[in-house]
Amino acid sequence: MKYFVIKYGQDTGVAETLGEFDENDLDAAVALRVKFETETARIDNVEIVLLGSSSTETLRSTHGRYFKSERQILKEARGTSAPVAG
DSSP: OEEEEEEEETTTTEEEEEEEEEGGGHHHHHHHHHHHHHHTTTSTTEEEEEEEESOHHHHHHHSGGGGSOHHHHHHHHHOTTSOOOO
16 A cells, blocks of 8 residues: 555646655655645645555546546536536
8 A cells, every 4th residue: 555645636637646655654644745735725726635545546546536627527427418518
């Protein structure tokens, strides 16, 4: 298991990996998440998350919303044939 600290732009769907840690480095991963969360607290539509997974490929499968924009999520929720306003 690895830990990933990810910065996710809700409006853009861009997920940036800020740090990747081994299973023995959970304290360092939490500290980094708190650091970036504090720095981005006043920025709308930004999430800082700490996720555990065996790989980034698995993260894309298990936590796909962090790799999609709001527009993509809405489009999928409505079905691929329905137009998305905005």
